[in-house]
Amino acid sequence: MSVVADPIEDPRRALRAARLSEFRTFVRRFLRNPLGVIGLIIVVVLILVAISAPLIATHDPYLPQLAKRLSAPNPEFWFGADELGRDIYSRLVFGSRLTLFIVGLVIVTSAPIGLIIGAISGTYGGWLDRIFMRITDVFLAVPKLLLALAFVAALGPGIVNAALAITLTAWPPYARLARAEAMVVRNSDYVAAARLAGASQFRIIVFHIIPMCLSSVIVRVTFDMAGIILTAAGLGFIGLGAQPPLPEWGAMISTGRKFIFDQWWVPTVPGIAIFVVSLGFNLLGDAVRDLLDPHLRQRR
Amino acid sequence: MSNLVDIQNLRVSFRQDDGSYNDAVRGVSLSLGREKLGIVGESGSGKSLTGRSLLGVLPPYARITVDRMEFDGIDLTKASGRQRRALRGGRMGMILQDPKFSLNPVMQVGQQIVEAIRIGDRRISGGEARKRAMAMLESVHIREPERVYGLYPHELSGGMGQRVMIAMMLVREPDLLVADEPTSALDVTVRTQVLSIIDELVTRRGMGLILISHDLNLVSRFCDRVLVMYAGHVVEDLVASRLHDATHPYTRGLLACLPTIDGPLEPLPTLNRDASWAAA
Numbered sequence: 136m137s138v139v140a141d142p143i144e145d146p147r148r149a150l151r152a153a154r155l156s157e158f159r160t161f162v163r164r165f166l167r168n169p170l171g172v173i174g175l176i177i178v179v180v181l182i183l184v185a186i187s188a189p190l191i192a193t194h195d196p197y198l199p200q201l202a203k204r205l206s207a208p209n210p211e212f213w214f215g216a217d218e219l220g221r222d223i224y225s226r227l228v229f230g231s232r233l234t235l236f237i238v239g240l241v242i243v244t245s246a247p248i249g250l251i252i253g254a255i256s257g258t259y260g261g262w263l264d265r266i267f268m269r270i271t272d273v274f275l276a277v278p279k280l281l282l283a284l285a286f287v288a289a290l291g292p293g294i295v296n297a298a299l300a301i302t303l304t305a306w307p308p309y310a311r312l313a314r315a316e317a318m319v320v321r322n323s324d325y326v327a328a329a330r331l332a333g334a335s336q337f338r339i340i341v342f343h344i345i346p347m348c349l350s351s352v353i354v355r356v357t358f359d360m361a362g363i364i365l366t367a368a369g370l371g372f373i374g375l376g377a378q379p380p381l382p383e384w385g386a387m388i389s390t391g392r393k394f395i396f397d398q399w400w401v402p403t404v405p406g407i408a409i410f411v412v413s414l415g416f417n418l419l420g421d422a423v424r425d426l427l428d429p430h431l432r433q434r435r
Numbered sequence: 436m437s438n439l440v441d442i443q444n445l446r447v448s449f450r451q452d453d454g455s456y457n458d459a460v461r462g463v464s465l466s467l468g469r470e471k472l473g474i475v476g477e478s479g480s481g482k483s484l485t486g487r488s489l490l491g492v493l494p495p496y497a498r499i500t501v502d503r504m505e506f507d508g509i510d511l512t513k514a515s516g517r518q519r520r521a522l523r524g525g526r527m528g529m530i531l532q533d534p535k536f537s538l539n540p541v542m543q544v545g546q547q548i549v550e551a552i553r554i555g556d557r558r559i560s561g562g563e564a565r566k567r568a569m570a571m572l573e574s575v576h577i578r579e580p581e582r583v584y585g586l587y588p589h590e591l592s593g594g595m596g597q598r599v600m601i602a603m604m605l606v607r608e609p610d611l612l613v614a615d616e617p618t619s620a621l622d623v624t625v626r627t628q629v630l631s632i633i634d635e636l637v638t639r640r641g642m643g644l645i646l647i648s649h650d651l652n653l654v655s656r657f658c659d660r661v662l663v664m665y666a667g668h669v670v671e672d673l674v675a676s677r678l679h680d681a682t683h684p685y686t687r688g689l690l691a692c693l694p695t696i697d698g699p700l701e702p703l704p705t706l707n708r709d710a711s712w713a714a715a
Binding site: 323 | 490492495520521522523524525528529531532533536537538539540541542550551554555581582585586600603604607
C-alpha cells in the first residue's frame, strides 16, 4: 500500500532504516569537514601503500647499486637513490609498513593498558586509586622521548623494543582519561542497577564502565597516532629504533643527513613522508574528535 | 510466619566536613512479611537510605550501625560481600527512580535482562536466556518483545524503560522487591500502569514489596501497611486502609496538604514542623 515502512507492521525494517540513516548522517557530518577528509585520504593511501608495497615498489628496497649511489631523482629512481644506491621511493613504500606496524603495536598495547588501569582505579577509588595514579604521575613526570630512550637503551635497539618503549610512555594519558570517565560513570544509576542485580565488580567494570570510557579514549588515540609516528621516527633517527638496513623513515633521515647540502633529496624525501603522514593522522584525529567527543557533541 | 525482613535500630550516618557524623537514618526498625509495605516521607527523611542499606548498596563513605538486620533468617550484618551479592538480584531486587539513568545507555535492553539472568545462572544457554528475557518482557506488558529486545534505552519511552527495569529485576524471581519511587519520573497516566504491573507480579509470585514514595494516596492504595518517616525516624506505622485515621501530627499535616476535588476553595494548609518530632 504505502511505500514508507509501517513501523507497526515491520518494526525491524524500520529500525534498520533508522540506524542506516543515523550512519548516513554520521558520514555526512564527516564529509562536511574537508580537512578531515584530507586526513582520511592520507591515512587510507598510507594503508593501501603498505598493503600493496611489493606491487608498487619499483626496486628491491635492500638491493644496493653502488654505481648509481646518490643519483638525483630521475625516471629510474623517482625520488633519487641513497648512499648505497638503493631506490628511495621503494624504501619509502616499504617503510610505510614499519610506520603502521609501530603505530598499530603501540595502540593495541597502550590503549587497553591505560583503559583497564584507569577504569579500575576510577571505579574502586581509595588506596588502589592512589597507588595507580601515583604510578601514572611518575610516568607523566618524565618527558616522553627521554623515557622511551631510556627503555630502548635498556631493552636494546630494535623495532619491537621501540614500540614497547613508546607503549610504556603512552599509556598514562589513557589511564587518566579513563579514570575521569569512570569516576563519573560509577555513580550513575545504571551501575547501581547492575549492582542491584548482583553484578560483581569485575562485570561492572568490563560491561558497564569500560564501554563508557571508550569514546574518549578513541578520540585521544587518534590524536596520539601522529605523536607515536614522530617518536618512532625520533628513535629511529637516534639509532635506537629500527636498525639498518630496515627502511624506517627516521633511520633514513639519520643516514641521509650527511648529504643534506649536496644531495638534499636523500634526507628530505623521508622527512616529507613523516610530515605528511603525521599531518594526516592529526587532521583525521581532529575530525574524529568533532564527531565522537561526548563533551563537544553536547554543545551542538 | 517468620518475617522476610527484620531490621532493628538502623542508623546510617555521613561524615561531615568538621569530622563529626550526621545521622541521616536514626534508629529505624521495621519488619516485613510477604506483604506490601509503603514507606512515605518527605525528601531527605531517610526512606531511600533504609532501602539501600537493606540491599547493601550504600556508598562506601556511609557509616551503618544496626542492632539486627535479617533477611529470611540470614543475618546480613555477618554476611560477606560475596553472600550479599548473591542475595542481591537473586533474592532481592530494587527498582530505581528514573529509567533514563538506570539502564546502561550503550547496551540493548534485552542484553541487560539477559545479563541479569546470567549473573544468577552461568550455565544457562544463550538461546534459553533470550527466551526467558522475551517472556519476562511480555509479562511486563511490552507488546512486541522481539522488537524491544534489540532497542537501546534512548529509544524507549519512560514507561517502557521502567517496565524493562522491572523485568530486569524480577527475571530471577526475587523474594523481596524494593521499589524506590518507581513512578516519580513517569507521566501520571503511565504511573498507574507501571504500578499495577508491579502489583500484579508481586501478588502472583507472593513476594514482599517495599514501595518507597512520597505520594500518600498512591501508597495507601497499593500497600497493605504504611510507614511514615520523618527526619530519619519512623513516626507512624499504619494499616494502609486506615491512613486517614492517622494520629501523628506529621502524618495528619501531610494529609491535610493534599488537595481534594470537592474540598473547600481555600489555600491548602502548610506543614508546621515541630522540633519534637525529630527527637522522638
